Structures are given as C-alpha cells and as structure tokens.
Amino acid sequence: MDQLNGKSILVTGGAGFIGSHLCKKLSSLASNLTIYDNLSSGKVENVKHLPKVHFVKADILDLKKLQSQEKTDLIYHLAAQVVVPYSMENPIEDFETNARGTLNILEKARKDDARVVFASSAAVYGNTTQLPTPETHGFSPDSCYGLSKVVGEQYCNMYSKQYGLDVTIVRFANVYGPKCHGVIHDFLDKISKNPEQLEIIGSGMQSRDFVHIYDVVEAMLLSATSDVAIGKTFNIGFGKTTTIIDLAKIILKILGLSEKTVIKPTNVPWQGDIKTIWFDISKVKKTLKWTPKISLEDTLKELILERKMLV
Numbered sequence: 001m002d003q004l005n006g007k008s009i010l011v012t013g014g015a016g017f018i019g020s021h022l023c024k025k026l027s028s029l030a031s032n033l034t035i036y037d038n039l040s041s042g043k044v045e046n047v048k049h050l051p052k053v054h055f056v057k058a059d060i061l062d063l064k065k066l067q068s069q070e071k072t073d074l075i076y077h078l079a080a081q082v083v084v085p086y087s088m089e090n091p092i093e094d095f096e097t098n099a100r101g102t103l104n105i106l107e108k109a110r111k112d113d114a115r116v117v118f119a120s121s122a123a124v125y126g127n128t129t130q131l132p133t134p135e136t137h138g139f140s141p142d143s144c145y146g147l148s149k150v151v152g153e154q155y156c157n158m159y160s161k162q163y164g165l166d167v168t169i170v171r172f173a174n175v176y177g178p179k180c181h182g183v184i185h186d187f188l189d190k191i192s193k194n195p196e197q198l199e200i201i202g203s204g205m206q207s208r209d210f211v212h213i214y215d216v217v218e219a220m221l222l223s224a225t226s227d228v229a230i231g232k233t234f235n236i237g238f239g240k241t242t243t244i245i246d247l248a249k250i251i252l253k254i255l256g257l258s259e260k261t262v263i264k265p266t267n268v269p270w271q272g273d274i275k276t277i278w279f280d281i282s283k284v285k286k287t288l289k290w291t292p293k294i295s296l297e298d299t300l301k302e303l304i305l306e307r308k309m310l311v
C-alpha cells in the first residue's frame, strides 16, 4: 500500500467500529491521518492509542469546520447515523446526517480535489428476491436509513459525473469483529445478563451476510488505492447468508449453553427490517482481486473469548 505514503487522509466516523479498525491500519501506512468524528456513537478510546493521528471532535454537518481542515488527498466517509429503527423514529435527523452530511463531505472533496470512499449499506436494496444480490440490482430501500444512503450514493455519482471527482462506493453487508455492535454483540450482552433465555427480535428466520472487519479493511484499502476502483460501486460481504436463529445456535453451542438457554423469537420485526441480506461479491472479487478470508464460524469463538465469556 505504498500509494498511501505521503498522502493526507481524512476519516469521518473514524472513532466508530469500522472507522477505528480502518484507522489502526492506516496509521501504519500513512503519516498524515485525521479522524473527524463528533463522538455521537464513536469513542475516543478506540483511537487515542494510535500513533501520528490527529483527532478532530466535530460534526460533518458543520461545513465551515470541515472546509477549514487542511487540504486532503483522500476522504473515507464513514460518519453516519447507523441504526435502522432510529431512522424510522427520527427520519429528519437521519436524513441530515446521512444525506446532507455526505453532501458536505463531497463539497470538501471538491474543494480539495480529494478521492472519496463512501460507506454505503445493504439497506439500499431493501427486501429483495434477487439473491445473492448483485450491485446492478436497483435501489429499493425499506427504511429511512436505506433511503438516506441512496441519496448519499446518488450525490457521489453526481459529483463523479459532473465534477470529475474520484469516488468509490462500498456497500457493506453485516460487518462484525472486535468491538462490534449489532446482532452478535446484542446476543452476547443478553446471554451475559440472562443465560436462561435469549430473545430474538423477529422470527429468527431473517438472515444476514456476515463479513469480518479485517476483510472489510482490506477491501477499503484497495478501494482507495486501485485505479480500477474509481467510479465503481462494490458489495462488500462474505457472499453467504446465515439465519439469525442459526447464529444464536452457533453462539450457544460455543458457550456450552445449547441445552440450557431457551431461544425466544418475539415474532415482531422492527420497522424497516430486511428479511435477507446475501451479497453477490463476484464484482469486487474480479475487479479488486479481493476475497474475504475470515469465516463467521472461525471467529465467533475469538469474539466470545475477547469478552471473557468462556472459562
């Protein structure tokens, strides 16, 4: 990754789950790295140990502050409101952060002529029967979050077309790994509190494409350094889908709780939930020569050990 040497890099949302892992890797490759984060869900502890990193606590909605940051060569734009049910309760706030916030980032990139990698989501596809889902599937979001990501993507495409900005869009499936949030984290939390019962929101038959954060970071590095990535959109997933009930069973088996813990689906999904996420990843494999290497089964035990839940 010599291409990043000497480059000035700005990572929005760098104190969050994905951003902090990305910044850890970038801090070993680049000497001029700035994290721009309002700490609304991110934590400074995630990144304060990183060497040579400049941290700016600020909001992407503060365009003046954003534009006053030193000229940058590359922006990873990850800052976002990321919770689907929250977006359904707070559509305007979600739109502000994810749509207008992305527009602000593109304005900063336009001023600096910076390359942009934008973090989008499986939520732009919504509920679909085209499985595994390729990038060519049209937008059909079923949540305000999905729609605000669509708007972000469309602005990226517009800036690329009309201003000649170098933009790459990466649509993530379900990213997991150390310090993650989301369903795996929720299950482990619930089991720690009450090993007798594990509540699953919905039927448990909804399924997800789980991709490990270390694989995601590799894909993000390639997205910012490879010439063929410019102007492209990539699905970043494992290319396999796992039902939530199977995920629960695997976790309980690792913990030795299969006989003890009763799985209780609520049978009521949250508003905006998607039934199946299953990515077709052939495009990214072919174009960026990226293949996810870490499987869910291989790493769940590690995650559980990290939380000291196994004796």
Ligand SMILES: NC(=O)c1ccc[n+]([C@@H]2O[C@H](COP(=O)([O-])OP(=O)(O)OC[C@H]3O[C@@H](n4cnc5c(N)ncnc54)[C@H](O)[C@@H]3O)[C@@H](O)[C@H]2O)c1
Binding pocket: 012, 013, 014, 015, 016, 017, 018, 019, 036, 037, 038, 039, 040, 041, 042, 043, 058, 059, 060, 061, 077, 078, 079, 080, 081, 082, 097, 101, 119, 120, 121, 122, 171, 172, 173, 174, 175, 176, 182
């Ligand atoms: N984690 C996943 O499985 C997943 C899946 C699909 C897409 N994504 C996308 O990847 C990106 C990172 O997600 P994550 O899982 O690391 O989430 P996260 O919540 O851990 O990180 C988001 C970061 O953005 C910051 N932030 C939020 N609003 C901000 C604002 N207005 N100004 C400045 N900073 C702000 C937060 O403080 C946080 O540090 C997001 O854009 C998300 O939509 C994540």
